[in-house]
Amino acid sequence: MPALRYLCLSDLHLGAAYSCLVGTDAGGLPDPTRRSDTLAAFGAALRQLLQRLVPPGAERPTLILLGDVLDMGLSPMGAVAQSFAVFAREALVDADGQPLFAPRVLCVPGNHDHHLWRAAQDQQFQAALDTGRIPRDLLQHTALYDQPDAPLPPSPLLTRLLRSVPGLAGMRCDIAYPNLALVDAAATRCRVLHHGHYVDPMYRMVSTLNAQLPGLARTPRPADSLTVAQLEAENGAWVDFLWSDLGSAGSTGKTAMRLYDIMRDGGASHAFSRKLATKLVAWVGKTFETSGRAALVQGITLDQLVLGAVDATLGQVAQSQRASYAQTMTAADTADLAWYIGGPTRRQLRRTGILHPEKLDLGFVFGHTHKPFEDRLPVAGFERPVAVFNTGGWVMDQPTLTPTQGASMVLLDADLNMAALRLFNDPVNGRMPPVRAAGVGDFSDAANPMLAALADALAQTSGAWQQFSGCAQEALQQRARQLLDDFFDAEAA
Secondary structure, three states, X not given: OOOEEEEEEOOOOEOOOOEOOEEEOOOOOEEEEEEOHHXXXXXXXXXXXXXXXXXXXXXOOEEEEOOXXXXXXXXXXXXXXXXXXXXXXXXXXXXXXXXXXXXXXXXXXXXXXXXHHHHHHHHHHHHHHHOOOOOOOOOOOOOOEOEOOEOOOEOHHHHHHHHOOOOOOOOEEEEOOOEEEEEOOOOOEEEEEEOOOOOOHHHHHHHHHHHHOHHHOOOOOOHHHOOHHHHHHHHHHHHHHHHHOHHHOHHHHHHHXXXXXXXXXXXXXXHHHHHHHHHHHHHXXXXXXXXXXXXXXXXXXXXXXXXXXXXXXXXXXXXXXXXXXXXXXXXXXXXXXXXXXXXXXXXXXXXXXOOOHHHOEEEEEEOOOOXXXXXXXXXXXXXXXXXXXXXXXXXXOOOOOOOOOEEEEEEEEOOOOEEEEEEEEOOEOOEOOOOEEEOOOOHHHHHOHHHHHHHHHHHHOHHHHHHHHHHHHHHHHHHHHHHHHHHOOOOOO
C-alpha cells in the first residue's frame, strides 16, 4: 500500500475545562499542566498504531491540525499554551522520545483559534517589511496548495510550544487558511481541508447581512458568488473577537463563557434573548426619548427590530450546526455544506489553476460540528459525489449524551486515499461504540488501500484502543455529571 502521508485531528479545544484531553487536579478541577487519562491512553494507542502504518525508515507522516485545537476564545492563554505543550509531549513523540510526525506541522485554524491566523498575517506582513517592501494590506488567505513557490506563513506560538517539548526541538508549524488543498501528481484527485466554521451560516452572518443590504457595498453581491477571501474579509474580524479573543479577558471572558453555556441550550437562549432585547429597548427609549412601540420603518416597531436583531445573532447559536445534537447533519446543514464546496471552494480551485474542477475526484475534510461522519455528497458543479469526512470533537460542553457526538481522525496515504479512525461517540445507556476504521460506506471502500491498512493496524492494536475507549467514556460521563451539577438548581426545582 502507499505510505501514510497525512493524519488530521481537529477540535481538541486544548485549555478548556470541557475538553476530555485536559487533566484535573486532586480535587477534580481542570489543570492544564496535567495530562488526562484519555490523553495518556490516546498517545499510547497512537504510538502503537503508527508503528504498524509507518515502516521503519519511511518518511514520517505530516500532522494536520484542522482548527479549534486551541480554545483561545473561552480559556486563558496560559492554560491554552500549557495544555498544548502537554498534548505534544503525550501524543507527538514515541516511547524513545523521538518525533512521531514529520518536522513540519500544518494548522488550519478554526473559529476558537482564529487568532492563530491573525498572528500569521502579522508575521507575514512584518517579514515583508524586513525585505524593504510594504505590502498593500494583510494577507487575505494563504495559497490553496502547499508549494515551495508559495510558502505558508509560520505560527510563532505553536512552533515555540512544539520546540519546548523534549524531542521536538526541530519541529515547526505553518498556517494554511481558510482552505488547504492536497493534490495528487496527476492533478485528478484533490482533498480540501477546512475547519468548517464557514460551512456554518452563523459564522458568515456579516456576508449574509451584506447580501441583504446591498447599499452597504458598491454593488449588490448575492451570497452564491462569495469567494473564500470575501468570506474571511467580511466575517474574520467578529469571529476573531467573539470566538478567539475573549479567553484572556478576565471577568469579561468569564461572562462570555457563561453566555456561551447559556446559548448552547435552545430554551435558555430564547429566554436570554428576550430579556436582553427588553433591556436594550428600555435603554434606547430612555436615551432617545422614544417608545418601543414606535414604528420606525414600514410599520416595524423598535421592539420588533431589536428582538429580531438579537434573535438573528445570539439566538442563532443554539440553532447552529454545532448545537443540533439530534442529527449528524440536518437537511439545512447538508445544503450549507454543498454550498461551501460547490461555491467558494470550487471558485478557489478554478482560480488556482484547475481549469475543470468538476472532473476532480474530490474529497472534503472538516470538523467544527463535533459530530463525526463519512459519506458521499452530490454537489452541483462536480460530476462525481464528493467524499466528505468530519473529524468530530473532543469536548463535552452540554450535559446531553447523544450518539451523534464524538471524535475521529482522518488518515491519507501518498495517493490521497482516505480513511477515518472513529475514536469515540458519546456513551448512551452506559455503552460506547468501540474504535473502528471507516470509509464512505459505498463500493469504493473495498478498493481503498488506506482503509484496509488502517483496519489491519487497528486489529493489531485493539488492546490499546480498548483502554482508550474506557478512559474516554469515563471522562465524558464525568463531564456530563459536572455540567448537570452546574446547571441544575435543586432548591429552585
